[in-house]
Amino acid sequence: MRLFAYIAPAVLLFVAVAAAGIIRTDSFQASSDGSNIVLRWITDDETNVAHFDVERRTGTDGDFVAIATVDAKGPSLYEYTDYSAFHKVTTIYQYRVKVVFADKTPSLYVGPVTVAHSVSGVRRTWGSIKAMFR
Secondary structure, eight states: OHHHHHHHHHHHHHHHHHHHHHBOTTOOEEEEOSSOEEEEEEBSOOTTEEEEEEEEEESSSSOOEEEEEEEOOSSSEEEEEEGGGGGSSEEEEEEEEEEEETTOOOOEEEEEEEEEEEOOHHHHHHHHHHHHTO
16 A cells, blocks of 8 residues: 555656646636637647547536547647537636547546636627527
8 A cells, every 4th residue: 555655646747747748838728708718728749649628617526528629730739719608607617638649548638727707698699699590
């Protein structure tokens, strides 16, 4: 049992370092523009990365749910807009990015980041009307 106390932190440190080598430290951000939520992250090394899964949960408890898959395109700035966020008037969301590897290496998670999102009732109604005609 004593050995486990030393191994577990070492494994967690390895996972954190591996994720930091793919997604630049402190580059994963979320912001609300009053209609949608925009996520941004910068990658440094995408060797063996197949894609990124964007996951969200409402509030700070509960399970994350996958809402999008973003294909890997090589080291660059990524931006994902969550257009479904306009459905709620005021809420807190948390997002994280799951790094999925091509060779089935266990996935890594970056985040979560928390964002407060407030949408006016008029904007939310207009967004729902537009969605009916898409």
